[in-house]
Amino acid sequence: MAVHQPSPALATANPGSDQQQVKLFRIYNHYRLVVSLILLALLFVDPVNFDSRFRFLDYYQAGVAGYLGLNAFIALIILAGFQPSRRHITLSILLDILVMHWLLLTSTGITNGLANLVIVSVAAGNILTPSRMGVFYAALAAICSLGISGWAVLALGHSGDDIVRAGSLGILYFAAAFLLQSISRRMRSSEALASSRAQSIAELEQINRQIIQxxxxxxxxxxxxxxxxxxxxxxxxxxxxxxxxxxxxxxxxxxxxxxxxxxxxxxxxxxxxxxxxxxxxxxxxxxxxxxxxxxxxxxxxxxxxxxxISKVTQQAQQMKLASLGRLTAGIAHEIRNPLGAISHAAQLMEESPSLDKADHQMLDIIRRHSRRVNTIVENVLDLSRRRAANADLIDLGDWLKQFRADFLQTQDDADTTFIDLVVDADTPPARFDQSQVEQVMVNLCDNGLRYSFLRTGERRIRVHAGATVDGERAYVDVQDFGPGIAEEHHGSVFEPFFTTDKGGTGLGLYLARELCESNQAHLSLVKDGQPGCCFRITFAHPGRLI
Incomplete structure (x- = not known):
């Protein structure tokens, strides 16, 4: 398989700087094209006197024509999309210096005004390739100028003023090189600093965006x-x-x-x-x-x-119940000891043969309320020692099927207990602690079966799992067919110790919501217009869980 290698045109450390370099080279090539056109046009201005003023007119004309052709060719390939690399730019500057000195040599020598254009080429080279090559451009130009002047003095008998002028031009070449090198270094330093700060700002913006999200x-x-x-x-x-x-x-x-x-x-x-x-x-x-x-x-x-703010309210209630739990833990044995004595005394009294029906009814009341007090103590103790959630990514459909099977096995009348399970095909996975959410589901299912039996005489509930309308989060509905909850009690069902069942403790739904909140889920009472109650567990987005 062939591997596509990146073009060497931009194979440098700073792509932004390379693009700027290419743009500057295009501008410089336009300048060279204009200069070469002017030089060509000057050949037709005063052609009669060219023989007397120019040393080698034919070579000069060939040099001008070649220079124009070279610049036109470069302009065309750049227009076609060619991206010149650093070595192409270096070669162009070197050719520029050599061609200009060739024109000086074939025209009137170093005194020609073309010598000033060499300064422009040296300056452009130091701008386009700001490195040690810039000094090399100046040295090459100075050597060429001195060579032309020395040849004119030795071969043509010109005065030594040409050498002095060449030396002056050499000083100008090096001055332009060093000056532009210094400016270029400062510009590169400023550009690097600006790029570093821009990158830092972009990274900071990205971090802030992630924090906010x-x-x-x-x-x-x-x-x-x-x-x-x-x-x-x-x-x-x-x-x-x-x-x-x-x-x-x-x-x-x-x-x-x-x-x-x-x-x-x-x-x-x-x-x-x-x-x-x-x-x-x-x-x-x-x-x-x-x-x-x-x-x-x-x-x-x-x-x-x-x-x-429900979290704030729940935290305040947690603090209250935690204090109550610590208090209950401290006096649990003080409650349980007399409670155990009461339960034991009730059992002994039940064995007495002289009890009538009213006495048995009183003993039944004692046993039921003793169990209720013990359950309240246990629930409050559970609040104070509840562990943190250990969440896993769960396939909700598979988990609910396993939960239904396990739950039915724990029911004494499993043959007459029905849980209609519906799982939508697009239900996304959810992240939660399985044991804690299982405890919530057991509470909701027990309540639903009990209230459905009170109204219909049948222990049946419906469990439905699906996706929220945005398609990103999962929810589970537990729907019973009981008498429902009065409208005035909808805002109180999750408060601790609130209950409409005389035998309940009022902590079941509160504990269920607390467990859901610890899993970043939300337990709510849904008003769907159907008979009975529908409690919904809406899970957090599995990718946004913190």
């Missing part, structure tokens, strides 16, 4: 009309996540949720007023928006910080 706080940039100019990943997830109807839609064409738009209008009317927490959609967490102007003078853009 990975921040858990949502950041929006709005124009004065409330149109979104920029949104980071957290803002997309918090505001649009499962409801982004057009995932590929650019930020500038996104529209703010209506509740946030109203909050923006309120803030614009009164910047000192704090916006109330809101939920863009029923399944989204409770959010808090803070507004500030990005440009205090012009005020063209507005910066919005979106924070999930």
């Amino acid at each position: 990975r921040m858990r706080t949502g950041i929006l940039v709005l124009d004065r009309h409330g149109q979104i100019r920029l949104a980071n990943a957290a803002a997309e997830e918090l505001l649009f996540g499962a409801h982004a109807h057009q995932p590929s839609q650019p930020d500038a064409q996104r529209t703010l949720p209506q509740v946030l738009k109203l909050g923006l209008e309120t803030w614009l009317n009164d910047p000192n007023r704090r916006i109330e927490p809101f939920q863009p959609f029923p399944t989204s967490p409770v959010l808090q928006a803070n507004f500030t102007r990005l440009d205090q003078e012009r005020g063209d853009h507005i910066l919005v910080f979106i924070e999930d």
Whole structure:
């Protein structure tokens, strides 16, 4: 297989500098083309006196014609797309110096005005190839000038003034070389510094972009009309996540949720007023928006910080429950000892033959409430010693099938327990701790089966896994067919110790949401208009998990 080698034209350390060098060479070649055309035109101005003023007219004319042809050829190949390399430029400068001295030699010598054009060629060489070659150009030009002058003195009998003039021109060649070398070094140093700073700024910008994208706080940039100019990943997830109807839609064409738009209008009317927490959609967490102007003078853009205050609320509740857990741990034996004595005494009393029906009912109450107190103590203790999540990337469909099989095996009436499992084909993978999410699913399934049986007499629930509308995150719905939850209790179902079941502790759903949050998932109550309750676990984007 043939390997394509890169063109040597630009095979240097700084491609930007090479492109600039090529542009300068094109300009210089245009200058050479114009000079060669002028020299050719001068041949037709006063052809009668050329024989008396020129030493070798035929050679001079041939030199002018050849110089014009060379420059025209270079111009054509550059126009065709040829990219000259450093060695091509060096060769062109050397030819320029030699051709100019050939014209000096064949014309009137070093006193000819063409000698001034040699200075231009030396200067151009030091600009186009700013290296030691620039000094070589000056040395070559000086040697050629002195050689022509020496030959004229020795062979043609000219005065020594030509040598003095050649020496003066040599000094000018070296002065131009050293001056332009110094300027070129400073320019290269400035260019390198500017390039380094530009690269640092680009790297810093990239780092800032990555930091902003990975921040858990949502950041929006709005124009004065409330149109979104920029949104980071957290803002997309918090505001649009499962409801982004057009995932590929650019930020500038996104529209703010209506509740946030109203909050923006309120803030614009009164910047000192704090916006109330809101939920863009029923399944989204409770959010808090803070507004500030990005440009205090012009005020063209507005910066919005979106924070999930449910996390703050849950952290506060965690702190309270952690304190309660530590307190419970300290007095657990003080509670359990008398609780054990009460349970043991109830068992002994139950063995008495003289108990009537009312006494047995009282003993049943004692046993049930003793178990409930013990369960409450255990749940609060679990809150204080809950471990951190150890998340893995999971195929949700396979995991749910295995969970259903394992869950049914733990049911005493597995033959009459039905879990209808539906997994959409486009369900993306999710990243979570399997044991913790399994605990959440067990809680939701137990509740769903129990409430479905109360209403329909059948232990049946429906589990549905799918993708959010943006297609990037997975969710799991657990739908029961029970009596549902009253509208006034929807905001309280996840609060600790809230329950509508007289036998419940009120910690099950709270613990489930806590476990979901530790896996960066969100547990919510979905209002889908169907009978019963539908609880949804919306998992985080598997690639954005921090």
